[in-house]
Amino acid sequence: MQNATLVFDLDGTLVDTAPDLVAATNHALADLGLPPIPAETLRHTIGFGARRMIVEGLNQTGRTLPEPEIDRLLSLFLAYYEPNIARESRPFDGAVTALERFRAEGARLAVCTNKRLALAERLLGELGIDGLFAAIAGRDSFPVYKPHPDHVRGAVAMAKGDIKSAIMIGDTGIDIAAARAAGIPVIGCTFGYAEEPMDVLAPDAVISHYSELETAVRTLLTKAASAPTD
Template identity: 45%
Template sequence: MDRLAVFDLDGTLVDTAPDLVDTCNVVLAARGIATVDPARLRYEIGMGARAMIEGALRINGVTLGADELDRAHEEFLTHYASRIDKLSRPFPELLAALDRLTVENVALAVCTNKAEGLARQLLDALGLSPRFVVVTGGDTFAVKKPDPAHLLQTIALAGGDKDRCVYVGDSRIDRETAAAAGIPMVGLTYGYSDVPMTELAPERLLAPGEDVGAAILSLFVDEVSAA
């Protein structure tokens, strides 16, 4: 394998917030807890479903015991799996990037804090799975992002070389992961970060509509046709 591009999933490859937020609010409502405005809850997505529920509870000033939180998490996963692609759609810029990178013989992988099974289910439902040589989730290894080992082990599993890899993400978690792993990053400004990507200084910063594929290619040091 010559070059590898690794992508976050939620807020990077796919706009999953509508299905995730609706699911979280169903879990809250079942417990008599006020639902949370989607604009606030979307920034709780990056660390996975359980952390999202905990974030929604914090917003409401509510604490659940460990057993009840476990039950809420299980209900979330069950309900979300039943509607995983109801509203979620790939970002058009990313579909175009996947097409271009495939033409350029760049291998593709996914590294997400979403449970691996749910990540694969979503990619299958959207017809994207065949594009990726590897998909890893927050439960694939003993660690998950922002631990750089999650990204580094994903690269190793894909048969890649960290010195010939670019990471693409949308959040503070992604930026911390890439920086700790020593891998250049394309940062997208339209995802779910609790800190604006403009403040996180990725190697390339892209707004909606910009050419993600060209940005990725530009970060491979010997790339001569980035534009």
């Protein structure tokens, strides 16, 4: 693990943020007098950001609004979400133990998320796990963001890692596409918020619990080390 850089998505990969994101969405929609949208209805939109969650909530109630009104609802969402960002959000079972083990073995850990940097830092800080990461790269850390490969490459560089020994861990097609474009292996998490099943997204490895991550990482690192070089 000494030279490995592990790049983690945040929402749906490291942390189950759905309860607080759904609460913020329903808070914004309540301004229109709309009923709460069930969490399961919105989970698959989380990887696409707050605006998409709001639009999906509107779709579920048969409403369409002009962009300025959606912007207003997004402002309501963010005003509610930031102070309530870790009310119910928690790291997935086994995640912290796995991160601590990887760090102890010399791996560099990074977060690469399409969440805004300030929100990502606040969430990780309130959960007490921000110190585990050598780098946190948010949606606004670079001119581009996932699925653009430079978001992933930038996170690796921020962590002072080597892209040749980097692995992405994520839960959606956005993460898998970003890793593929960056030319690194990717591990898919079945417990996240993907719109499609992992067998369709076809990452290099799949885990259903963090207890499986170390084996998956070691297998991919071994495979990468034995691959022929040009």
